[in-house]
Amino acid sequence: MNSNNFRNLRNIGVIAHVDAGKTTTTERILFYTGENHRIGDVNDGNTTMDFDPQERARGITIHSAATTVHWQGTQINLIDTPGHIDFNIEVRRSLRVLDGAVVVFDGVAGVEPQTETNWRLADEYRVPRLAFINKLDRVGADFLRVVASLQERLGVRALPLQLPIGAEGDFRGVVDLLTMQALVWDRDDASAPPRVQAIPPELQSAAEAARARLLEAAAEQGDALLDAWLRGDELPLDDVRAALRRGTIAGAFVPVLAGSAFRNRGVEPLLDAVVAYLPSPGEGPAAAAAEGPLxxxxxxxxxxxxxxxxxxxxxxxxxxxxxxxxxxxxxxxxxxxxxxxxxxxxxxxxxxxxxxxxxxxxxxxxxxxxxxxxERKDAAVLESIVVPEAVIDVAIEPRKQADAAALSKGLGMLVREDPSLRLRQDPDSGQTLLSGMGELQLEVSIEKLRARFGVEVQVGRPQVAYRETIAGTAEVRHLHRKQSGGPGQFAELTLRVAPLPRGTGIRFENTVVGGAIPREFIPAVEAGIRRAAQSGPFAGYPLVDFEATLVDGSHHVRDSSALAFELAAAAALREAVMKASPVVLEPVMAVEVITPADYLGDVIGDLLRRRGHVHGQDARGNAVVLSAEVPLEQMFGYIGHLRAISSGRAQFTMQLGHYAEAPKSIAALAA
CATH class of the missing domain: 2.40.30.10 (Translation factors)
Incomplete structure (x- = not known):
């Protein structure tokens, strides 16, 4: 495929917070493009994209699912991604390879936590986006309020291409601000195309003002267009569309569309916008070079x-x-x-x-x-995919000892498929620990073991995946010497450790000069440090956020080896950490609670009792949205308690915010 053929190809993803209508939107896309002849429904468990039995049973997307459709002569490779934070790795790896995205927003809730997380990931991977404000037929839906929340919470220039006609249950169409025509869907029947008519008189003034802002944004994308706009000339629509495409791809603004996917309203214009404004593989910040080796x-x-x-x-x-x-x-x-x-x-x-x-x-x-x-083993390596932290552990073992081999195989496959799962041995109990981003992810993984590998397992209670680090610096000299008749083992080294900022990970530095340690043994030193860091000496948790510097050392001509230096480095790290004020780190979750105002005081009081810090509250219709940070250790079973104190009317979401030093009482229990 050459770059000219790229024009007729779009690689896009559909991303959103859970329950914003992302899969429903995707199912409508499949229907309107002719890929499907019936519309799947999430509630009925018969969607095309959520085909996994667990997805259909739970009514949520767990795995990113790919398909190919065609619209107006353009091939669209489409990936539907999960909205739940526990399956964020699926969003990460999809955004890494996509050229554009449609972000679906709930017309009532606006910008929700997982939408914001996914938006930041799209920023990180420089993926141009369209915003589709969905569910405008719901009570409390407000298109302009959601547009404002895009600008305030996401820091983007949100550029409506449409205005909704009617509100809530009366939502029936959109005003196309480029053509200044109304598209009205008289029925919910997906097979009925929209009726084109004049703009309702009560929307004429608002539409003209919105169109003026749209044309101004387009004019800013080219000198010739800007000159024509400043002169007051009528701008050719093709030139305006081309300018909007350039601005979208460059990230100057985000086009915003309106609709109700469930009621089959607004999906065709959304597909038109995907073709018109999202980049082909040959365009955009991460453009593909078609020619050259694989x-x-x-x-x-x-x-x-x-x-x-x-x-x-x-x-x-x-x-x-x-x-x-x-x-x-x-x-x-x-x-x-x-x-x-x-x-x-x-x-x-x-x-x-x-x-x-x-x-x-x-x-x-x-x-x-x-x-x-x-094509070559020494070819350039593409930027990889950042894997999120695991924050919850469960101990897992087979119900029958005869299933031990099958369990080991199944766990190995799960971890290979999902890099956000971790597998390790508890150094004290010897138990196998499976770690993940949340309880739901671990539940799904354990169900896979039963369904796919036929293994029944016993699972311990979820535990917090603590970390350990150091608060001070230390330097130790360690001698590893072993003589047992044959060739011996000799390695001597001086290692210095120092703390790094949270989230930095492990950094290794070598300052040895003069050949005190032969160059071929240096990688073994780093390997020993990283291996020892998998289980820290203070509490047995992974050791993070430190720098280990190899300062000096010595070797023996016959008895030194890579293994000897790896063992010496591991022992030196353990010794140095215990002298560098080791501390336990706990995951602190970013929590958002949506509660009726009547229960606000009880909800805040409960969060404070959980060692939480409330740092913001906003009105959302007749409800209040609380933003807080709460240690994960305090959040197990929270949903049941929240429902009890709010008569079942409050809800919450959470995701990893950061790791922080645990109080001494918690650290003592964790150790």
Whole structure:
């Protein structure tokens, strides 16, 4: 595929907070593009994109699902992503390979926590976006209020392309501000196209003012258009659309559209906007270079009855069935058995993939999420995918000892598929600990073990995934010497440790000069430090946010080896940490509670009793939205208590805010 062909291709994702109507919007897209001849319903459990049995049973999206549709001569590769924070890794890896996104907002709730999180991820990956304000038929929906919340909470220039006609139950259409025509849906029937008519008189003035702002934003995207606008000339619509496209791709503004996906209103104009304003693979900040050798990123792995499949985005070159390629991240060769275009849970075999394609590859044995596929082992490695922190642990073991091997295999596959899951051994109890981003993610993972691998397991109560770090600095000299008849082991080194800011991770520095430690042993020192940090010496939790500096050392010509220096480094780190004021860190969650005003005092008091800090409250209709930070240790079982004190009317969401030093009483219990 050359860059000219890119014009007719869009790789987009649909992202949102849970329950904003994201999957419902996607199902309507499938219907209007002719991919489906019936509309799936989340409540009925028969959607195309949520095809996993757990998704249909729970009524939420758990896995990102890909499909391909066509609209007005343009191919759209579409990924529907989860809205629940526990499955945020699915959003991260999808945004990493997409060229554009449709962000769905609840017309009542506006900007919600997970929408904001996903928006920041899209900023990080420089993904141009359209905003679709959904559910405008609901009581309390307010298009202009949501537009204002986009600007205030997300810090973007929200640019309406439409104004809604009617409100709440009377929402029936939109005003197209470019053509200054009204599109009205007389019935909820998806097969009935909108009726084009004149703008209602009561909206004429507001539409003219909104159109003036739209034209001004477009004019700012080009000197010739700006000059014509300043002269008061009528701007050609094609030129305006081209300017809006440039501005959207550059991130100058975010076009905003209105609708109610459930009532089949506003979806066709949304598809028109995807084609008109979102970039092709050859455009935008992360434009693909079609020509040149193969370069592709593996962004997702799945395993089913057909075997393991790796989802890839091809950035340049071609990938053919039967090709031998290199994993540039590991240097190992892999052979491609089959290539598939994905349509939710259906597959269409392909002979080759070209630049811009997002598809599935079968046959790759050791490729993981974030690895780069290329024609040469020494090819440039593409930017990988940042994996979020795990904050909750559960101990897991088979009900029957005979299932131990199957459990080990199943856990290995789950962790390979989902890099936000972690697996480790408790150093004290020897139990296997599965860690994740939340209770729901762990519940889903455990259900997969039963359904896919036939393993019944016993699961302990969820526990907080603490971390440990150091508050001070220390320097130690450690000698590792072992003699047992044959070749000995000798390694001597001086190691200094110092704290780093929260979220930095582990940093290793080598300041040894003069060959005191041969260069070939330095990687072993770093490996020993990182291995020892997996289970800290103070409380047994992963050790984070510190710098380890190799200051000095010595070696023996015969007895020194990489293994000796790795063991010495691990022992030196443990010794140094215990001298550097070790502390326990606990995850602190960013919590948002939506409560009727009548229960506000009780909700705030309860959060304070949970060691929470309330740092903001806003009105949302007749409810109040509280923003708070609360230690995760205090949030287990919170939903039941919140319902009890609010007569079942309050709700909440939470996600990891940061790690902070735990109080001494909590640290003592954790240790």
């Amino acid at each position: 370069s592709a990123l593996a962004f997702k792995l799945t395993a089913d009855d057909h075997g393991a499949m790796v989802f890839v985005r091809v950035y340049s070159g071609k990938l053919k069935r039967g090709d031998t390629v290199f994993n540039a991240s590991t240097g190992k060769a892999e052979r491609v058995s089959r290539l598939y275009e994905i349509h939710a849970d259906q597959r269409v075999e392909r002979d080759e993939l070209v630049a811009g394609d997002i598809a599935g590859v079968v046959g790759l044995k050791e490729v993981l999420t974030g690895h780069t596929l290329a």
